[in-house]
Amino acid sequence: MCLIEQELHSFIGENYLLAREDSLNSNDSFLEKGIFDSTGILELVSFVEHKYNIELEPDELVPENLDSIASLARFLQRKLDAQNAIPEMSVTAPSVRSGL
Amino acid sequence: MNASPAVSPDILRIDAASEAERIAASIRDLVFNKLRRKGAVVGVSGGVDSAVVAFLCARALGPERVLVLFTPEADSSSDSLRLGKMVAGSIGAPSLLEDITPILQAAGCYERRDAAIRQVVPEFGPRHKCKMVLPDLLSGNRYPIYFMVVQSPNGKTKQVRLTAEAYLGVLAATNLKQRTRKLVEYYYADLKHYVVAGTPNRLEYDQGFFVRYGDGAADLKPIAHLYKSQVYQLAAYLGVPQEIQNRVPTTDTYSLEQSQEEFYFSLPLEKMDLCLYGKNKGIAASELAPLVGLPERQVERVYSLIDAKRNATRYLHMAPGLVEPIPEV
Numbered sequence: 001m002c003l004i005e006q007e008l009h010s011f012i013g014e015n016y017l018l019a020r021e022d023s024l025n026s027n028d029s030f031l032e033k034g035i036f037d038s039t040g041i042l043e044l045v046s047f048v049e050h051k052y053n054i055e056l057e058p059d060e061l062v063p064e065n066l067d068s069i070a071s072l073a074r075f076l077q078r079k080l081d082a083q084n085a086i087p088e089m090s091v092t093a094p095s096v097r098s099g100l
Numbered sequence: 101m102n103a104s105p106a107v108s109p110d111i112l113r114i115d116a117a118s119e120a121e122r123i124a125a126s127i128r129d130l131v132f133n134k135l136r137r138k139g140a141v142v143g144v145s146g147g148v149d150s151a152v153v154a155f156l157c158a159r160a161l162g163p164e165r166v167l168v169l170f171t172p173e174a175d176s177s178s179d180s181l182r183l184g185k186m187v188a189g190s191i192g193a194p195s196l197l198e199d200i201t202p203i204l205q206a207a208g209c210y211e212r213r214d215a216a217i218r219q220v221v222p223e224f225g226p227r228h229k230c231k232m233v234l235p236d237l238l239s240g241n242r243y244p245i246y247f248m249v250v251q252s253p254n255g256k257t258k259q260v261r262l263t264a265e266a267y268l269g270v271l272a273a274t275n276l277k278q279r280t281r282k283l284v285e286y287y288y289a290d291l292k293h294y295v296v297a298g299t300p301n302r303l304e305y306d307q308g309f310f311v312r313y314g315d316g317a318a319d320l321k322p323i324a325h326l327y328k329s330q331v332y333q334l335a336a337y338l339g340v341p342q343e344i345q346n347r348v349p350t351t352d353t354y355s356l357e358q359s360q361e362e363f364y365f366s367l368p369l370e371k372m373d374l375c376l377y378g379k380n381k382g383i384a385a386s387e388l389a390p391l392v393g394l395p396e397r398q399v400e401r402v403y404s405l406i407d408a409k410r411n412a413t414r415y416l417h418m419a420p421g422l423v424e425p426i427p428e429v
Contacts, residue, residue: 031404034411041245042264058261061235061243063401 139165146183216269278314308413
């Protein structure tokens with residue numbers, strides 16, 4: 001798991017899985033798992049924009065880019081690669097569980 | 101390929117005459133027996149849902165036991181009041197007008213909303229107009245993320261993605277409108293020993309398209325089980341004025357005209373109706389798609405969004421949480 005995925009897992013675990021008993025895996029759909037409401041998805045977008053110093057364009061706000069940790073991490077990596085700012089990679093990280 | 105009988109174009113057809121009688125009987129029972137009140141206050145917006153509820157209450161209780169209430173404010177369309185008066189005139193019920201603008205001004209509704217908008221549109225001022233929108237599901241596969249559309253005094257519009265903070269600020273301020281309306285409705289309900297009739301249809305009730313303790317507050321909700329197209333069938337049967345039947349459903353909350361579709365459902369209401377019905381009846385997306393006129397993948401996506409909205413808005417339906425039950429009441 002890359003660093004971006006780990007950071008997304010942490011952000012979502014700390015903010016949206018507070019007392020939930022289910023876990024969130026990297027490929028789980030946010031929509032299907034009911035992770036975010038209208039506010040949560042705006043917070044997620046703000047988080048990644050500030051964290052990675054990027055701006056998401058309206059046509060990038062599609063489920064293919066945003067609807068799971070894995071797809072979001074891949075999208076961010078591509079965007080960062082395009083800006084020549086590849087963050088450090090790591091190998092393993094656990095899935096997020098409630099109470100993190 | 102023809103649609104199977106389970107998904108025929110008539111799936112939402114109702115017997116309007118018998119449904120109107122069934123609802124009227126239920127309203128009578130609820131108001132006179134269960135709630136033990138003498139009549140009903142109906143806040144009428146000029147839209148088809150509140151018109152149908154007013155007609156049904158008049159049918160159930162007698163028009164003299166229905167108080168039609170108009171509660172316009174600074175951002176309301178002038179059509180709302182004109183059409184609302186048409187409803188009261190058609191059923192022959194007494195009506196009252198309470199402009200809630202002064203209450204909202206005193207509560208800081210407009211100022212707080214404008215300050216929240218200025219977080220993303222710094223030049224926003226009192227002469228600007230605005231509305232909050234979701235992307236249209238039909239024109240692309242965009243994630244349901246809110247944007248603010250702003251029109252400057254010279255008529256130029258621009259669309260800006262909201263931040264979470266600005267979104268919550270706008271929502272908290274504009275929700276004062278629905279809560280103030282309800283406060284006025286309950287004032288008159290208390291004054292006359294009436295109930296307050298709520299006006300959500302099934303789409304709104306199921307998908308949480310209401311403000312908790314705002315328009316979501318009511319003593320009875322007589323059309324909450326009806327899909328929007330069924331409400332239109334009842335409207336036609338009851339003789340609701342044609343102009344009201346033809347009006348595009350709006351939120352009447354923002355200064356720019358805003359349809360319910362762009363604010364909440366992201367899909368034309370007749371398609372949303374069919375998708376909600378299909379999901380409720382367990383109809384496969386592939387089977388429903390030809391009837392809705394959308395690709396199968398799009399219907400699957402709408403099914404997912406229905407679940408997502410249900411999850412996100414479930415708390416709106418909940419009674420206040422207690423640490424333990426109190427069985428005596």
